[in-house]
Amino acid sequence: MLVTTGIKELDDILGGGLFANRVYLLQGTPGAGKTTLALQFLREGIRKGERVLYITLSESKQELITSAKSHGWGSLEDMDIFELVANEQDLQNENQYTIYQPSEVELNVTTKAILNEIDRVKPSRVIIDSLSEVKLLAQNALRFRRQVLALKQYLSTRKCTVLFLDDKTIPGGEDLQLESIAHGVLHLEQLSPEYGAERRRLRITKMRCQRYRGGYHDFTIVFGGLSVFPRIVASEHQQSSPSGLLKSGIPEIDSLIGGGIEWGCSVLMLGPAGAGEWTLTLQYAVAAAKDGQRATIFAFDERIDTLMMRSKGLGIDLETYVNNGMIVIHPIDPTEMSPGEFAHFVRQHVQGDGKTPGARVVIIDSLNEYLNAMPEERFLTAQLHELLTFMGHNGVVTFLVVAQHGLLGTAIQSPIDTSYLADAVILFRYFEALGEVKQAISVVKKRSGHHERTIREFSLSNDGIKVGKPLVNFHGVLTGTPMFKGAGLIDAPDFLKVNPDVATS
Numbered sequence: 001m002l003v004t005t006g007i008k009e010l011d012d013i014l015g016g017g018l019f020a021n022r023v024y025l026l027q028g029t030p031g032a033g034k035t036t037l038a039l040q041f042l043r044e045g046i047r048k049g050e051r052v053l054y055i056t057l058s059e060s061k062q063e064l065i066t067s068a069k070s071h072g073w074g075s076l077e078d079m080d081i082f083e084l085v086a087n088e089q090d091l092q093n094e095n096q097y098t099i100y101q102p103s104e105v106e107l108n109v110t111t112k113a114i115l116n117e118i119d120r121v122k123p124s125r126v127i128i129d130s131l132s133e134v135k136l137l138a139q140n141a142l143r144f145r146r147q148v149l150a151l152k153q154y155l156s157t158r159k160c161t162v163l164f165l166d167d168k169t170i171p172g173g174e175d176l177q178l179e180s181i182a183h184g185v186l187h188l189e190q191l192s193p194e195y196g197a198e199r200r201r202l203r204i205t206k207m208r209c210q211r212y213r214g215g216y217h218d219f220t221i222v223f224g225g226l227s228v229f230p231r232i233v234a235s236e237h238q239q240s241s242p243s244g245l246l247k248s249g250i251p252e253i254d255s256l257i258g259g260g261i262e263w264g265c266s267v268l269m270l271g272p273a274g275a276g277e278w279t280l281t282l283q284y285a286v287a288a289a290k291d292g293q294r295a296t297i298f299a300f301d302e303r304i305d306t307l308m309m310r311s312k313g314l315g316i317d318l319e320t321y322v323n324n325g326m327i328v329i330h331p332i333d334p335t336e337m338s339p340g341e342f343a344h345f346v347r348q349h350v351q352g353d354g355k356t357p358g359a360r361v362v363i364i365d366s367l368n369e370y371l372n373a374m375p376e377e378r379f380l381t382a383q384l385h386e387l388l389t390f391m392g393h394n395g396v397v398t399f400l401v402v403a404q405h406g407l408l409g410t411a412i413q414s415p416i417d418t419s420y421l422a423d424a425v426i427l428f429r430y431f432e433a434l435g436e437v438k439q440a441i442s443v444v445k446k447r448s449g450h451h452e453r454t455i456r457e458f459s460l461s462n463d464g465i466k467v468g469k470p471l472v473n474f475h476g477v478l479t480g481t482p483m484f485k486g487a488g489l490i491d492a493p494d495f496l497k498v499n500p501d502v503a504t505s
Contacts, residue, residue: 003125003161006044007037009228009344013204013213018184023152023162025178028188033200033221034165035059037188038127039068039076040225041163045125046078053080053123055114057133058167060085071224082117084110084133107137111147118158126155129165131178145177152181183208189216196335202228218340229344234389242395246361249287252467253280257443258451261424263360265448266388266398268419271428273403275439276458276465279314280426281363281399282307283465286316288361288397289326295361296349297329298342300369304329315464328359334370339380342370343387350394362391365401367418385421392423423447428458431477440477441467 002017011017018024028034042052056064061081068076110133118126131148138144148164155162166178179185184207191199201216219228245260254260261267261284269277285295299307307329311318321327328349332342352358364370371380391398400422419425425445431438441458443451454470455477474482 004044006040007226007228009230013217013230015210015212018161019210020161021159022183023155023164024184025164025166025182026186027166027168029190030167032188032190033226034188035067036221037226038129038163038165042079042125042127043073050124051121052125053082053121054127055082055117056129057084058130080121084113110137115154123160126160126162131164131166141177148181179206199338218338220341229340231340232343232347232386232390234386234393238393246284246288246397248284250465250467252456256452256456258446258449261397262448263395263397264392265423266392268422268425269399269401270425271404272430275428275430276460277401277428278365279460279465281401282311282316282318284399285327285361285363286318286321289321293360294357295327296359297363298332299329299365300332300334301366303331314460315462339383343383346387350391350396361397363399367400367402388421429478431482433482
């Protein structure tokens, strides 16, 4: 029988929960979230009508109640709390041991008090906080191990699920003795990046006879307790992708990309800042909303009011679909959100809440901010690959907007090579023609199906996006300085037709 922890996502990581009537070790430095997790574990037992017991050797009962109230859990009246902390009487001279070592007396007294309280309450769930106090009383590793083994044997006969808390404050490095005794080990960490808020993560380092999801899983402590974000494993979410194509609503764009974008594909919108990659991405979101498909925009760069104003100036009706809920915009502050939390946030929008269907189009704008704001995260690209695979399995079209450094020619560089992650790459470029800066668009990669190899003129105005005919008589458009190779103006682009004298010369 599995015992749930009170945290749905943690139960998912554990494979359903903890085996009942076993002893588990919850490790972590002070501030990592052990006490909060322990209280949630006991509150889940109370919710199920069980008797629970919190044995504290470090924090006072009042401190636990204060912590519970900070999460909106009330005064813990339904929870048995047994204090074994030192009090002011221990400071008096008559209570100081002189003939015997304190460990010879206090360890036996402490252990006996714990056993008596468990026999009295007869709980189904027990927290012992913390084993560091018992280790100090034992004074040597052999006695401490025997004490914990005896306690474990005793608890196994009382039909209760136990969490031993260890704050790892005793010097001497990692203590593997406790891990070898426990049925399972949960390890909590608190990290302090050079910039931004602190980050927390957990890992299951041991779980006997149980399949669990390995690796690190980010979590935060919010009002109401721990909020855990399981690491996405794309292979667990495989399903058949729907047939059909996502169209932009602009015939020239759809022709350029081979009729449309297949559901489940990821598209990289690549170009220098302001070249139009974001505007075309927004056009796809509105086209999907018109067709009854939901879209979600994760905006790292701009505020919602700025996006609304820009779209209105380009003739794109974003506001209507935001108001009716078909398009959702989420501003993201990456300094306050870990990569695991962001991936979990995206996953929630894709899967829906059971009442509202999930998003079929996801836009991440921009990938530059996502990567640059977390320079200490070494495996963001691998995590992004897992996220894109997950969305591909769910039939979601994902747009990744990447702004390249530089404006023209060979000076243009990408901040990171992510082109291999995407199924399609749409390239935007500036080029110079007749004293004006023009824009060009082309599709340089598409894994599924045919696409045009041509380069087309691309322009933005109050009337929206306009795409010209292929620039067949030009050479060097992508370098920024094209040369006109045509013999006449019949197939020339519009910007040459209005300047025939210059064009023929």
